[in-house]
Ligand SMILES: [Zn+2]
């Protein structure tokens with residue numbers, strides 16, 4: 634893996650932020666809908682710097698969340714344009730910083746810049762690292778039918794397909810049911826009583842993954 638450790642951390646943060654939205658979250662609800670929920674989320678990621686804990690900040694972070702989500706769906710040229718735009722708009726000034734016992738890592742905003750702006754710039758810089766390292770194939774969309782979650786696959790073999798264990802289990806269950814339906818059909822076809830296989834054919838679903 635050629636990505637810097639702080640890049641990997643930021644990608645994990647970005648995915649977790651986007652996957653708090655209703656179309657990807659565990660609850661099916663917006664899991665960053667209140668100032669309190671945002672606060673709890675940030676504590677989970679040990680996010681440092683200015684945190685206002687107010688409605689304006691929540692609004693801005695939710696807008697940034699949507700902007701990050703859309704980045705994952707862009708082709709590389711469009712993504713580059715969007716990322717450069719984000720860095721320019723925030724007047725990002727990359728520099729090394731060290732705080733809270735962390736090793737030297739990249740910052741590009743002041744600690745007192747608005748939270749949403751710091752998140753956006755941090756994610757943009759992580760994506761700069763991903764793109765210039767030729768690792769964009771590690772950024773993917775969840776393959777579950779009903780999920781719009783993002784995933785970042787930093788594993789060696791790079792075969793991750795789902796944003797969460799929950800999505801993986803759900804899609805495995807669908808594949809299992811499809812296989813079971815297929816078995817049922819085979820049994821009907823070979824059954825000595827000659828049951829009517831046509832009914833089973835019409836009930837057979839399209840084969841699922843795996
Ligand atoms: Zn830092």
Ligand SMILES: [Zn+2]
Nearest residue numbers: 775780796800
């Ligand atoms: Zn998913």
